[in-house]
Amino acid sequence: MNIKQIAQKNLSKVVEHRRFLHRIPELAFSEEKTAAYVTDCLNKLPLDLRTGIAGYGVVGFLDTGRPGLNLLIRADMDALPITEKTGRPFSSTNDGVMHACGHDAHMAMVLTAAKIICELSDQLSGTVRFVFQPAEEGPGGALPMIEEGVMKNPAVDYSVGCHVWPDIPEGTIGVRDGVLMAAMDQFDLTVIGKGGHGAYPHQCVDALEIGCQVVGALQRITSRHINPLTPTVVTVGSFHAGTVFNVIPDTATMSGTTRTFDREVWDSWPSRLEKIIAGICNAMDAQYEFKFEKGFPPLINDPEMTRVVRRCAEATVGKEQTLVPNPSMGAEDMAYFLERSKGCFFCLGTGRENGSPIHNARFDFNEKILATGVEMYCRTALDLLG
Numbered sequence: 443m444n445i446k447q448i449a450q451k452n453l454s455k456v457v458e459h460r461r462f463l464h465r466i467p468e469l470a471f472s473e474e475k476t477a478a479y480v481t482d483c484l485n486k487l488p489l490d491l492r493t494g495i496a497g498y499g500v501v502g503f504l505d506t507g508r509p510g511l512n513l514l515i516r517a518d519m520d521a522l523p524i525t526e527k528t529g530r531p532f533s534s535t536n537d538g539v540m541h542a543c544g545h546d547a548h549m550a551m552v553l554t555a556a557k558i559i560c561e562l563s564d565q566l567s568g569t570v571r572f573v574f575q576p577a578e579e580g581p582g583g584a585l586p587m588i589e590e591g592v593m594k595n596p597a598v599d600y601s602v603g604c605h606v607w608p609d610i611p612e613g614t615i616g617v618r619d620g621v622l623m624a625a626m627d628q629f630d631l632t633v634i635g636k637g638g639h640g641a642y643p644h645q646c647v648d649a650l651e652i653g654c655q656v657v658g659a660l661q662r663i664t665s666r667h668i669n670p671l672t673p674t675v676v677t678v679g680s681f682h683a684g685t686v687f688n689v690i691p692d693t694a695t696m697s698g699t700t701r702t703f704d705r706e707v708w709d710s711w712p713s714r715l716e717k718i719i720a721g722i723c724n725a726m727d728a729q730y731e732f733k734f735e736k737g738f739p740p741l742i743n744d745p746e747m748t749r750v751v752r753r754c755a756e757a758t759v760g761k762e763q764t765l766v767p768n769p770s771m772g773a774e775d776m777a778y779f780l781e782r783s784k785g786c787f788f789c790l791g792t793g794r795e796n797g798s799p800i801h802n803a804r805f806d807f808n809e810k811i812l813a814t815g816v817e818m819y820c821r822t823a824l825d826l827l828g
Contacts, residue, residue: 467521602751
């Protein structure tokens, strides 16, 4: 049995899946057409199917009938609110929505791997569940699916997933032990002052100026409050105050995000931020409203499962093409699956000259890499369950 040949033989099928899904991108928790296509494909396989999980989540369950380990293979389903500019003949037909993060590729690879793994099931023991998850781009569909029991009956032992990764070259696979992606949170702040004439600032409480103080002070959390050997990010991405040139505004609103690989820092963000906000606002006689929404945890690959995936990567693309990618301050709710099983999230290289990054209207990749992802999933299943 030559897994590479089998995966290459299915290249046209995985490309067909990818292009169909690319045409019908849907935003988080609205993946109706996407789920219908996935369901139709899985219904053709000898799988027990469960649909409508956490909205539009789909799970195909393969029971080999022999005792063994339980593997979960995950793909995300949702797209982004971006108007596509690739010019490809299979471009998005949903105006203002695009698969600019490669989730079409992720689904196509898992659908094709499911077909092959079912065909090879007489060589496996245990179970495999193919999980198609909504809303990875936010607010997150992994945790709601877990809460609805997708990792139970029987309990998942190992989990695996991947992301197309423009930061490493096409033809490579990135495998990293430990932390790969950051914890992510969102915060919203309204500074409440007292408005008035621009000529009489002494009669006002300038919310705009106080907000600027807050933005500057928040940046000093990373430079002065946290160990410089612990990477962190505090970004204010939105700031709005005032509408007229000679009026001091009475409110300023801002929104931002925090990132860290460290769980203790992650847990400390709300108190760290509010301490600074409260201090500045109190000193300047302003009030404030602060909302902090905890996001995804850090994505941490299990050492044992990472060794399995690295072994499979070396068999797929060779040892020299199996890289250790740099950790990313991006976030991924695959982290929830990895918290509850021995898991590994690997990177499928798509980087090429003049290529576009993910979340870009021109993001695209060489579709030949899809067979590499399919091969990886099949090798992982055979390694663990064969």
